[in-house]
Amino acid sequence: MMSENNKKIDFSSKTYPSVNGGAGFYGEFGGAYIPEILHGIVEKLEKAFYQIKDDSTFGEEYYCLQKNYVGRPSPLYFARRLRDEYATDIYLKREDLNHTGAHKINNALGQILLAKRMGKTKILAETGAGQHGVATATACALMGLECIVFMGKTDVERQFLNVQKMKMLGARVEPVLSGNMTLKDATNEAIRYWCSNPDSFYIIGSTVGPHPYPEMVAYFQSVISEEIKVQLQEQIGRDYPDYLIACVGGGSNAMGTYYHYLDDKRVKIISAEAGGKGIETGETAATIHLGKVGIIHGSKTLLMQDDDGQITEPYSISAGLDYPGIGPAHAYLATTNRTQVYAVNDDEALEAAYELTRLEGIIPAIESAHALAVLKKEKVNFKPDDIIVLTVSGRGDKDMETYIKYYTAP
Numbered sequence: 516m517m518s519e520n521n522k523k524i525d526f527s528s529k530t531y532p533s534v535n536g537g538a539g540f541y542g543e544f545g546g547a548y549i550p551e552i553l554h555g556i557v558e559k560l561e562k563a564f565y566q567i568k569d570d571s572t573f574g575e576e577y578y579c580l581q582k583n584y585v586g587r588p589s590p591l592y593f594a595r596r597l598r599d600e601y602a603t604d605i606y607l608k609r610e611d612l613n614h615t616g617a618h619k620i621n622n623a624l625g626q627i628l629l630a631k632r633m634g635k636t637k638i639l640a641e642t643g644a645g646q647h648g649v650a651t652a653t654a655c656a657l658m659g660l661e662c663i664v665f666m667g668k669t670d671v672e673r674q675f676l677n678v679q680k681m682k683m684l685g686a687r688v689e690p691v692l693s694g695n696m697t698l699k700d701a702t703n704e705a706i707r708y709w710c711s712n713p714d715s716f717y718i719i720g721s722t723v724g725p726h727p728y729p730e731m732v733a734y735f736q737s738v739i740s741e742e743i744k745v746q747l748q749e750q751i752g753r754d755y756p757d758y759l760i761a762c763v764g765g766g767s768n769a770m771g772t773y774y775h776y777l778d779d780k781r782v783k784i785i786s787a788e789a790g791g792k793g794i795e796t797g798e799t800a801a802t803i804h805l806g807k808v809g810i811i812h813g814s815k816t817l818l819m820q821d822d823d824g825q826i827t828e829p830y831s832i833s834a835g836l837d838y839p840g841i842g843p844a845h846a847y848l849a850t851t852n853r854t855q856v857y858a859v860n861d862d863e864a865l866e867a868a869y870e871l872t873r874l875e876g877i878i879p880a881i882e883s884a885h886a887l888a889v890l891k892k893e894k895v896n897f898k899p900d901d902i903i904v905l906t907v908s909g910r911g912d913k914d915m916e917t918y919i920k921y922y923t924a925p
Contacts, residue, residue, distance in 0.1 A: 539726025542851065544843035547725035549813045552710050561727040563633050568734070573628060580624050584657070585614045587738065591746035591904070596874040601890055603897040606756070608743060608906040610768060611879065617909030618736060618768045619650035619720055625735035626718040627654035635716035637661045641705040643670055643698030643764070644835030644882060645677025646909050647720030652686035654718075662686040663715075665705040667696035670834045677913050695828040698764070698838050702812050721765025722842030725813030729842050736771025743904055744775055755782055756902040758893070762787045762886040763856075764800075764835050766842035768908035777853065785893065786845065787885040789831035790858035800829035800837045801858035803849045811840040817849070832861040832917065835882040835909075857892055859885040865921050867891070868911065880909030881917060 538561075539545045547557055567573040581587040590609045597605045610618040623640075630638060638655050640662070642648030648664040655662035664681055668690045671678050681688050694700035702723075709717045722729040722736075744754040759776060761769035763786045776782045791799035799805065806817030809824065819827045819839040831837035841849075848854040859867075868884035871877050879887060886905055897903070911918065 539730065541844045541847035543808070544814070544816050544846040545726060545729060546815050547813055548810050548815065549725045550710055552713060553725075556713050557725055557727075559633070563629060564727050564731050567629055567632060573632070577625060577628060581621070581738065585620050585624070586612065588742045588746065589613055589739075591743060591750065593750070594875050597871070597890070600870075600874060601894055601897060602899055603901045603903060605890070605903045605905065606747075606750075607875075607877070608739060608772065608904060610739065611877070611883070611907045611910035615646070615650045615653050616912060617646040617650065617880065618739065618771060618906070619647040620653065621738055621771065622720065622732050622735040622767060623647065623650035623654040623718060626716075626731070627651075627658055627660070630660070630716040630718070631658060633716065635660075635714070637663070637712065637715040639705050639709055639715050639717045640664045640720060641698065641701040642666050642720065643701065643837065644833065644880070644909070645670065645674040645681070645913060646835065646880070648686070648688070649677050649680045649684070651718050651720070652681040652684035655686065656684045663689060663708070665689045665691055665701040665708070667691045667694075667698060667701045669696040670698065670701070673917065674834055674913055675916075697829070697834065699811075699826070699829065706812065721767040722770045722844060723765040723812055723814060723816075723840060729814065729844055732767050733770040733774060733844065736767050737774035739768070739771035739906065740773060740775040743772070747902070747904070751902065755779055756904040757781070758783050758785060758901065758903040760785045760787070760886050760889050760903065760905040762836065762882050762908060763841065763845055764789070764833070764838045764882065765840070766845040768906055770842065770844060772904075772906045773854075777848075784848070784854045785889055786849070786854050786856045787859045787889050788841075788856055789829075789833055789836035789885060790860040790863075791830045791832070791837075793860055794858050798830040799858070800831040800839065802829075802839060802841045803846070803856045804858050806839075806841065814840075814843050816840050816843045817846040832864065833881045833885065835880070836885065857889055859888040863888040863891075865918070868918065877907065878911035879907050880911050881914040883907045883909055
């Protein structure tokens with residue numbers, strides 16, 4: 516959160532997709548479609564969130580934690596060997612080097628400070644890959660708060676290391692047995708618990724859910740793009756790239772990466788969603804490619820559903836991307852053609868992960884590998900003097916079993 520001269524980053528210039536029809540809407544997407552029992556809770560949350568945005572003492576505490584606890588700013592690394600491979604300048608925004616190993620800590624710390632301001636002592640979270648669960652458990656340990664994390668049984672098994680981290684940090688991990696036992700189902704159970712325990716505080720990990728969550732998560736993640744502007748200015752003498760690339764599940768790291776460039780038409784924005792085994796196979800999580808307008812987890816967005824409006828089960832090799840919806844702001848950006856979206860299949864993501872590992876000595880999270888796969892898809896369009904910034908949203912420690920399972924010796 517701090518530039519090299521130790522001045523606080525200015526948040527006054529923050530932009531967000533145009534709001535039409537009231538707070539929390541991005542075009543036709545967004546809103547707060549929630550049970551009546553949550554109306555008052557969400558209204559109080561919205562009021563508290565807007566208050567802290569203008570509260571200098573909140574900002575000072577948040578900045579201090581980001582600098583001295585998380586280790587921000589995260590590096591913007593010029594990938595020289597990737598540059599040789601793709602004949603263009605590629606910079607990696609290294610969110611994988613944050614404390615806890617991913618971008619999720621940016622939002623978890625912001626929301627935990629807000630929860631304390633509101634007098635909450637029991638914290639709820641959902642998690643897929645486990646990164647948000649670990650980040651929330653970390654923040655709760657730091658602040659001495661009770662933590663319950665809902666996680667699909669499928670993800671509990673394939674993200675064993677992160678489960679053990681959460682437990683070591685003092686969190687209670689609740690395996691979810693409904694549906695296909697992944698992120699969607701974990702979110703369902705977290706919301707059910709929240710309805711039954713309205714005095715708790717639900718820390719949603721992505722730019723999904725009812726308003727104000729999409730806006731709030733984007734706000735806390737926007738440090739990513741704010742740092743990119745400062746770091747590019749320092750390294751190349753201008754504060755914008757030609758391309759921004761990030762993976763999208765719900766969309767938190769992507770929105771953090773894009774936030775300060777949404778109105779800058781000089782910047783081409785590319786998102787990578789999970790193609791799974793191929794968008795034509797039925798085993799996919801390519802929501803933007805296949806989704807229709809619907810409501811999931813309190814928000815109107817693009818949603819994978821059948822002809823009867825029933826949510827279809829997503830699939831991806833990535834536990835963090837197999838979600839049947841997308842953040843409403845991302846739905847808006849895609850349908851208005853502000854973002855280009857690729858569906859990246861499992862095998863393409865694996866190939867990209869190994870390429871980064873062999874060329875730059877960086878083992879990425881399988882989620883981030885989906886963004887890396889865009890480089891090969893867009894290579895034909897890159898110019899030698901282009902500046903590409905790609906966010907490595909997390910590190911690959913948690914995915915080693917997956918990489919080992921699918922590894923084929925050259």
